[in-house]
Amino acid sequence: MKNFAELGLEPKVLQAITELGFEEATPIQAQSIPIAMSGRDMIGQAQTGTGKTAAFGIPLINKISKDTDKIVALIMTPTRELAIQVAEEIGKLTRFKGIGSLPIYGGQDIGRQIRALKKKPQIIIGTPGRLLDHINRKTIRLDDVETVILDEADEMLDMGFMEDIQSILKLVPEERQTMLFSATMPPNIQKLAQQFLKNPEHVSVVPKQVSAPLIDQAYIEVPERQKFEALCRLIDMESPELAIVFGRTKRRVDELSEALQKRGYSADGLHGDLSQNQRDTVMRKFRDGSIDVLVATDVAARGLDVSGVTHVVNFDLPQDPESYVHRIGRTGRAGKEGTAWSFVTPREIDHLHLIERVTRHRITRKPLPTLAEAIEGKQRIIAERLLETIESGELNEYKGLAIQLLEQYDSVQLLSGAMKMLTGEKRDSEIQLTPEDPIRVKRRYNNGKPDLRNGRKPSGNYGGFRGGSGGGNRNGGGYNRDRDNGGRGGYNRSGGGRSSDSSYRDGGDRKPRTSNGEGRRPSKRDDSFNS
Ligand SMILES: Nc1ncnc2c1ncn2[C@@H]1O[C@H](COP(=O)(O)OP(=O)(O)OP(=O)(O)O)[C@@H](O)[C@H]1O
């Protein structure tokens, strides 16, 4: 741990850091900030929730002069929600320095963005599709950009974004500083980084030095048709403060959030077919705790930082091991503990083992919570709430009636009745979701043993989860994403943006992959990285 004051930052930047309540730099911050300040290109890898945003944000803001009125820095993120969130954090860090920053993303009124651009922000945080749109309209010029940052770099460099990023970077002057950050760095990032970076420094935080997020990882083997009951029991048993439940497709997310609501849970869904307004509303409700369960596609897998998320549930296993890492990383952030559960159908056990191998972490098998455990969990919460209410006092106006009732009824009976009422009638209507096909291990994994690290540091566990053993061949595997993104949607000007097959795919703004070497196959995933 290092003090921010030792890093040679400007007083106004230090002041903003103090204001944010950061006392010490996290390891990725301590290591990246000096390199970033030296002007070198870099690749920064550190586990989820360890402060990568500030690791690039702090040196960036330190470097920018407040006197310029040009766009001098560009931060790109794969999703709209992440652009908004990163812009918020950058906004907080620039507070005392008087530098302007602006998020630019699809789904938001472009006229409003154009008006905001007239205020001459120096930092733009954007998703590639909408950025390109502005570039084509000449409402954003990149001629003066000195620093480019790709947050979630591996995702950004994934095939669907490649062309957009290439087009954007072509317009940024050659003599720029470029930095990539992510918790996962599949080996092929090296190849891709060669295109964009000049002699980059690699910073890969080894787990023992990190205030490792304590994510307790477990899985439950459960047949597809019993997943919903399993989820309800799990939520009842664990009573999360906030939970994110990941489903594979948009249809799944819709059905699941509706089913949870029917059962009386405070849940809502997030995926790329919703309007940006709906997406914003759901995120706001989740952040302020007015919903407890966010059901989402992978659109919420990367980067999102919502405090109070105690549980992540993979209702459907993710296709890619790195997606698993990012999904579960929505909990256990900034030194807090978290719990991740994955539902695995019997035919998906191999896929789970693959995730274990690639992430180099064993996932503990746990039994399906029993009905009794679920009921007990629910009752425990009710009892806690009851006791809290008693402790808060202000019961006088109820006491008269309480005394009357106690004269007529037994106290145990009365209390039981009150608790039953508080627990809420369990509306046990039979709910059946449309089944999803099991995830299968991709052919390419059968030979090699891929690993998510970029392979520079032999001791570096990719993300620093505790312990972890098992195969992990740094050079193996040719780890590639395999996505068919189902067309380009979202940001296009006609305001369309829904994929034709919206119950399955999340159209996103990505270009369909045409040359993945394996031919195209329809994807049922949500690849909604709508820019
Ligand atoms: N030095 C620090 N001290 C305390 N908290 C910090 C510090 N740096 C960042 N944080 C907080 O830690 C949380 C996680 O930070 P951030 O979102 O940047 O993580 P990340 O590494 O980018 O994770 P992910 O890989 O999921 O994107 C945020 O709430 C942030 O405000």
Ligand SMILES: [Mg+2]
């Ligand atoms: Mg991040």
